[in-house]
Amino acid sequence: xxxxxxxxxxxxxxxxxxxxxxxxxxxxxxxxxxxxxxxxxxxxxxxxxxxxxxxxxxxxxxxxxxxxxxxxxxxxxxxxxxxxxxxxxxxxxxxxxxxxxxxxxxxxxxxxxxxxxxxxxxxxxxxxxxxxxxxxxxxxxxxxxxxxxxxxxxxxxxxxxxxxxxxxxxxxxxxxxxxxxxxxxxxxxxxxxxxxxxxxxxxxxxxxxxxxxxxxxxxxxxxxxxxxxxxxxxxxxxxxxxxxxxxxxxxxxxxxxxxxxxxxxxxxxxxxxxxxxxxxxxxxxxxxxxxxxxxxxxxxxxxxxxxxxxxxxxxxxxxxxxxxxxxxxxxxxxxxxxxxxxxxxxxxxxxxxxxxxxxxxxxxxxxxxxxxxxxxxxxxxxxxxxxxxxxxxxxxxxxxxxxxxxxxxxxxxxxxxxxxxxxxxxxxxxxxxxxxxxxxxxxxxxxxxxxxxxxxxxxxxxxxxxxxxxxxxxxxxxxxxxxxxxxxxxxxxxxxxxxxxxxxxxxxxxxxxxxxxxxxxxxxxxxxxxxxxxxxxxxxxxxxxxxxxxxxxxxxxxxxxxxxxxxxxxxxxxxxxxxxxxxxxxxxxxxxxxxxxxxxxxxxxxxxxxxxxxxxxxxxxxxxxxxxxxxxxxxxxxxxxxxxxxxxxxxxxxxxxxxxxxxxxxxxxxxxxxxxxxxxxxxxxxxxxxxxxxxxxxxxxxxxxxxxxxxxxxxxxxxxxxxxxxxxxxxxxxxxxxxxxxxxxxxxxxxxxxxxxxxxxxxxxxxxx
Numbered sequence: 001x002x003x004x005x006x007x008x009x010x011x012x013x014x015x016x017x018x019x020x021x022x023x024x025x026x027x028x029x030x031x032x033x034x035x036x037x038x039x040x041x042x043x044x045x046x047x048x049x050x051x052x053x054x055x056x057x058x059x060x061x062x063x064x065x066x067x068x069x070x071x072x073x074x075x076x077x078x079x080x081x082x083x084x085x086x087x088x089x090x091x092x093x094x095x096x097x098x099x100x101x102x103x104x105x106x107x108x109x110x111x112x113x114x115x116x117x118x119x120x121x122x123x124x125x126x127x128x129x130x131x132x133x134x135x136x137x138x139x140x141x142x143x144x145x146x147x148x149x150x151x152x153x154x155x156x157x158x159x160x161x162x163x164x165x166x167x168x169x170x171x172x173x174x175x176x177x178x179x180x181x182x183x184x185x186x187x188x189x190x191x192x193x194x195x196x197x198x199x200x201x202x203x204x205x206x207x208x209x210x211x212x213x214x215x216x217x218x219x220x221x222x223x224x225x226x227x228x229x230x231x232x233x234x235x236x237x238x239x240x241x242x243x244x245x246x247x248x249x250x251x252x253x254x255x256x257x258x259x260x261x262x263x264x265x266x267x268x269x270x271x272x273x274x275x276x277x278x279x280x281x282x283x284x285x286x287x288x289x290x291x292x293x294x295x296x297x298x299x300x301x302x303x304x305x306x307x308x309x310x311x312x313x314x315x316x317x318x319x320x321x322x323x324x325x326x327x328x329x330x331x332x333x334x335x336x337x338x339x340x341x342x343x344x345x346x347x348x349x350x351x352x353x354x355x356x357x358x359x360x361x362x363x364x365x366x367x368x369x370x371x372x373x374x375x376x377x378x379x380x381x382x383x384x385x386x387x388x389x390x391x392x393x394x395x396x397x398x399x400x401x402x403x404x405x406x407x408x409x410x411x412x413x414x415x416x417x418x419x420x421x422x423x424x425x426x427x428x429x430x431x432x433x434x435x436x437x438x439x440x441x442x443x444x445x446x447x448x449x450x451x452x453x454x455x456x457x458x459x460x461x462x463x464x465x466x467x468x469x470x471x472x473x474x475x476x477x478x479x480x481x482x483x484x485x486x487x488x489x490x491x492x493x494x495x496x497x498x499x500x501x502x503x504x505x506x507x508x509x510x511x512x513x514x515x516x517x518x519x520x521x522x523x524x525x526x527x528x529x530x531x532x533x534x535x536x537x538x539x540x541x542x543x544x545x546x547x548x549x550x551x552x553x554x555x556x557x558x559x560x561x562x563x564x565x566x567x568x569x570x571x572x573x574x575x576x577x578x579x580x581x582x583x584x585x586x587x588x589x590x591x592x593x594x595x596x597x598x599x600x601x602x603x604x605x606x607x608x609x610x611x612x613x614x615x616x617x618x619x620x621x622x623x624x625x626x627x628x629x630x631x632x633x634x635x636x637x638x639x640x641x642x643x644x645x646x647x648x649x650x651x652x653x654x655x656x657x658x659x660x661x662x663x664x665x666x667x668x669x670x671x672x673x674x675x676x677x678x679x680x681x682x683x684x685x686x687x688x689x690x691x692x693x694x695x696x697x698x699x700x701x702x703x704x705x706x707x708x709x710x711x712x713x714x715x716x717x718x719x720x721x722x723x724x725x726x727x728x729x730x731x732x733x734x735x736x737x738x739x740x741x742x743x744x745x746x747x748x749x750x751x752x753x754x755x756x757x758x759x760x761x762x763x764x765x766x767x768x769x
C-alpha cells in the first residue's frame with residue numbers, strides 16, 4: 001500500500017476535550033463521543049475518500065476493569081489458564097499492567113471512491129467493504145498515568161507532542177513502522193478473509209467416506225492408500241467482521257493479529273460464510289490413481305491393458321467383471337468381450353467422476369472443518385497472530401489490510417522470517433490429525449477429570465444479538481501392556497448466524513457429534529483382531545470383510561508399531577433428524593449394542609470373537625439388566641450362566657465364577673466395573689429428549705448446557721462408548737426415514753521400508769445414499 005498522501009485532517013475534538021484538560025489520565029475513566037461529525041478525509045490510496053460519519057470517540061483506559069469492545073487492550077491474566085493449556089500466547093495485543101494509561105482514538109467511516117473501496121483489488125480473496133457497512137480505525141497511545149488529558153491529546157504550546165497533532169491510521173505503512181512499544185493501530189471491518197489450511201489426505205478421506213462410497217455398489221469395503229505425509233492445501237475464504245491489529249512486539253519486530261469483531265455496529269446480525277479452493281490446481285491429479293485403485297481394489301494399469309487387449313482369457317474377463325460390478329456396471333461374463341468399447345467409456349467416465357468427487361470431498365472437508373474450528377476461536381483470542389521483523393512489513397502490509405493472510409502463512413510454514421504464534425487454536429497451518437468434523441481436537445480436549453461443562457464462545461453485536469458456539473470435547477486414556485488407547489467424544493452446538501432476539505433459542509443452533517477411538521501400539525494378531533472388530537462394530541468394515549482386512553494389515557505392517565484411528569461422525573444433517581425422531585429409551589436396542597460391544601478375547605473365541613454372536617447372546621442379558629432396577633452384578637452373573645449353560649458350558653462357568661476377577665471378559669464384571677451403566681444410559685437418553693424438547697419448544701439456549709450434562713454421563717467408560725457408536729448406527733439403520741450419511745472410517749498409519757504409509761477403510765452406502 002503506497003503512502004502517497006499521509007496527511008490526515010485533524011478531527012477537532014478540542015472543545016470536547018477542554019473540560020477534561022486538567023484531569024490526570026490515571027483518574028476515573030471518561031469517554032468522549034462525537035455523534036454529529038461528518039467530515040471527508042481524502043487519502044491518496046487508490047483514490048478512496050473516507051467520510052467520518054458520526055462515530056468519533058476518545059476513551060481512556062486506566063483500570064484493569066476497563067473493557068475494550070475491540071479486544072485490543074485488556075488484562076493479560078484473563079487468558080492465562082487457556083494459554084497454559086493450549087501452549088499459545090493468548091494475551092491481549094496490549095496487556096494492561098496498571099503502570100500506564102492508554103488513550104484510544106476511534107473513528108467510524110464510510111468509504112467512497114472508485115469500485116466502492118479497492119482493498120480487494122487484484123485479489124481473489126480480500127476485504128470487500130461496502131460503504132453502508134463502513135469501517136472503523138483505532139489508534140491506541142500509551143501515556144504516563146500522571147499526564148493530563150490536555151497535554152496528552154492537545155499537546156502544549158512549546159512542543160508539538162499531542163496525539164491529535166500526529167494522527168495515525170493502520171492503512172499507512174509509515175504509521176505502522178513508527179509504532180512505539182505499548183501502542184497499537186487497528187481496523188474493524190466486514191470483509192472476506194483470505195486464509196490457508198493444509199490437511200493430510202488421509203484425514204480428508206476418513207471424514208468424507210460417504211461421498212466416496214457413492215461411487216461403488218453398496219456394502220462394499222474400500223481402502224485408499226496414501227503416504228502418511230501426503231497433504232493438500234486450500235485457500236479458504238471466510239466472510240465475517242474482523243479487527244486487524246498491528247503492535248510493536250519488541251525492538252525491530254512487529255506483531256500482527258486478526259480477531260473476530262465483538263460488540264460491533266458494522267454488520268447487524270450477519271453470520272459467517274466459508275468457502276475453499278485448492279491451492280494447487282493439480283492436487284487431485286496427483287492422488288487420483290490412489291483413489292481409483294482403492295475403490296476398485298485393482299490397478300488402473302491392469303484395467304487399461306485388459307480393455308485394450310484383443311483377446312482375453314477367462315481369468316482376465318473375471319477381473320474386468322469384478323471391477324465393473326463394483327462400479328455398478330453389472331455385465332454377464334460372456335458379454336464382457338463384446339461390450340468392451342462401451343465399458344471403456346464407462347471406465348473413463350468413472351475416473352472422471354472420481355476426480356470430481358475427490359474435489360468435492362476435499363473442499364467439503366476443508367470448508368466444514370475450517371468453519372467448525374473458526375467457531376471455536378473466541379473474540380478475546382486471535383484467529384491469526386504472527387511476529388516478523390519490521391523490514392518485512394512492505395511484503396505483507398498491503399495484503400494484510402486487504403484481508404489476504406496467505407503471504408504471512410506461507411512464509412510461516414516455510415520458516416521464512418515469520419513466527420506463527422497462533423492460527424485457529426494452533427501454531428501451524430498444517431493439520432495432520434484433523435479428526436471428527438474439525439481441524440483438530442487437541443486444544444479443545446479435556447480429560448474426564450476436568451469440569452464437565454461445555455465451553456461457551458459468545459459474540460455480541462451492538463444490538464445485543466448473540467452468536468454462540470458450544471464445544472463439549474472429552475478425551476479419556478487407557479494404557480494396557482504397551483498400548484495406548486484414547487477415546488474422544490465431541491459434541492458441537494453452534495449458531496450459524498446471530499440470534500433473532502437478545503435471548504438465543506436452542507432451535508437457532510446447528511448440532512453435530514463425533515466419536516473417535518485411537519490406538520498407538522502393537523500389531524500382533526490379537527491386536528489387529530481388536531482393531532478390526534471395533535471397525536466392524538462402528539461399520540467402517542463389513543463383517544464379511546473383517547478377516548481379509550486383518551490379513552491385509554498383517555501383511556502390510558508386519559507386526560510393527562502402528563497408529564489406528566476409528567471415527568464415527570454424525571454431521572448436522574444426520575444428527576438433527578435423529579434428535580427430532582428417535583426413541584432414546586429403547587432398552588432392547590441399547591442392550592443389543594452393549595452385547596455387540598463386549599470385548600473380543602482369546603477366551604471362548606467362538607462367541608467372543610464373533611460380533612453377531614456377542615450381540616445375539618449377550619444383548620438380551622444387557623436388556624434385562626437395563627430394565628431391572630434392582631438387578632445386581634451377582635444376579636446378572638447367574639443369569640448369564642443360565643443362558644450359556646446348555647450350549648457353552650465352559651463359558652457359563654466362567655461368567656458365574658470369575659466375574660469378580662475377570663471383569664472385562666464377563667458381563668457381570670463389566671456391570672460391576674461400570675456400576676452406573678443403567679443410570680448413565682437413562683441420563684443420556686433423558687438429556688437427548690430434553691434437548692429435543694428445548695429445540696422444538698423454542699426454549700432458551702441455556703438449556704443446552706444442562707442437557708449436555710446428562711448426555712456426557714455415558715462417555716467415561718470405554719465399553720459404553722463402543723456401545724454408543726453401535727447404538728446410534730442401529731438406531732439410524734432401522735428407521736427408513738432417517739438419513740444414512742454417517743461418516744465411519746478406520747485409518748491405519750505405519751512405516752514400511754522406512755516410509756510412512758496410510759490406509760483408510762470405509763464402507764459404501766450405495767449410489768443412492
